[in-house]
Amino acid sequence: MNVDRQSGQDLDAPTAGPGDGVSIAEAARLSGVSVHTLRYYERSGMMPTTPARTSGGTRRYRKAELEWIHTCTKLRSLGMSTDLIRRYVDLVRAGPGNEADRLHLLEAQRERVLAQQAQLSMDLEMINGKIQTYRERLEQGSADGIWSVPREP
Amino acid sequence: MNVDRQSGQDLDAPTAGPGDGVSIAEAARLSGVSVHTLRYYERSGMMPTTPARTSGGTRRYRKAELEWIHTCTKLRSLGMSTDLIRRYVDLVRAGPGNEADRLHLLEAQRERVLAQQAQLSMDLEMINGKIQTYRERLEQGSADGIWSVPREP
DNA sequence: TCTTGACTTAGAGCGCACTCTAGATTCTAG
DNA sequence: CTAGAATCTAGAGTGCGCTCTAAGTCAAGA
Known part of the structure; x- marks a missing residue:
């Protein structure tokens, strides 16, 4: 059985009984x-499946939701916009038959990330150059001419 | 002489005569x-030196400003906040003697970029895995079980 | 049962980095 | 000299992705 160590809840339970899944906290x-962000993701259509509810209406997150949240945070940290994630989620919710579209969304995001990585590496060379220059000048006790304000004669 | 090919202006001219430097456009x-961003950078204290002005008050950008803008955009694309850039610019404007502080700002930003690159690479593995899975399933004509919504029995 | 803390909703607020506007002034080609 | 394009300033507006609030409901231990 798949159980959360903290709450001791069965993450795979099929029904929304009172003890199934974990709380939003x-x-x-x-x-x-944050719990705020979890609710925000849900109401803004970024969850392929929404957490089950107890009879009182509180959310119970199970394996499917927890795994998606994990994926979702990774997509976000890869720079995928909430709008694109929504589009992906819409495809997933539409069910089988649009896998090529989903693939395309992911591949497009990968291309953006690769481009960003290349850009970061390029711009890093610049900052490394400046760091190197500062270090050399500091060894000599002077940093003139890097970005010092020229004095009027 | 250092001349802009488009405008034919002397970018190194020492005074703010009418023909020196280039327009904001x-x-x-x-x-x-954008010109909006250039004015924004200037008024929000992100320029170590501000462009000279004609007698009428229009800006004339010269080599120093153009080079800084170039550096500044790279720092921005490395994810350095405008607040940190302002702090760096303040140090530059304060003149020689704080090179260690400047160096520290740049090194801290480099550390953040390196961490971000590592994170991107890690998360990219996830998206690559999903892309790979989709491709395989598409070859088989099915994408069930990746992020499909389970049907109720 | 009671109490305390966690949870609910809809909607407002926030921080960042621009981006645009209005109305006046300046520049430049003819 | 003149017309039209470019520029000026201060300030307002925008889009994103959360983040928080208010006013109430629910859950769980003593």
Whole structure:
């Protein structure tokens, strides 16, 4: 059985009984995002499946939701916009048959990330150059001419 | 003589005579940022030196400003906040003697970029895995079980 | 049962980095 | 000299991705 060590809840339970899944606070702790953000993701259509509810209406996050949140945070940290994630989620919710579209969204994001990595590496050379220059000048006791303001004669 | 090919202006001229430097539109074209952004950078204290002005008050960008804008856009694309850039610019404007502080700002930014690159690479593995899975399933004509919504029995 | 803390919703607020506007002034080609 | 394009300033507006609030409901231990 697949059980959360903290809450002792069965993450795979098929129904929304009172003891199934974990609370939103626990889901937040497990995924590293705030409860506010979890609710925001849900109401803005960024969850392929929404957490089950107890009879009182409180959310119970299970394996599917927790795994998606994990994926979702990775897509976000790869720079994928909430709008694109919504589009991806819409495809998933539409069910089988649009896998090529989903693939295309992911591949497009990968291309953006690769481009960004290349850009970062290029711009890093610049900052490394400046760091190197500062270090050399500091060894000599002077940093003139890097970005000092020229004095009027 | 250092001359802009487009405007034919002397970028090194020491005084703010009417024909020295380039207009803000030309500076924008050369640096790839908008004229709005150039004015914003200036008034929010992100320019170590401000462009000279004609007698009528219009800006004339010269080599120093154009080079800084170039550096500044790279720092921005490395994710350095405008606040940190302002701090760096303040140090530069304060003149020689704080090179260690400047160096520290740049090194801290480099550390953040290196961490971000590592994170991007890690998260990219996830997206690559999903892309790979989708491709395989598409070859088989099915993408069930990646992020499909389970049907109720 | 009671109490305390966690949870609910809809909607407002925030921080960042621009981006645009209005209305006046300046520049430049003819 | 003149017309039209470019520029000026201070300040307002925008889009993104959260983040927080208010006013109430629910859950769980003593």
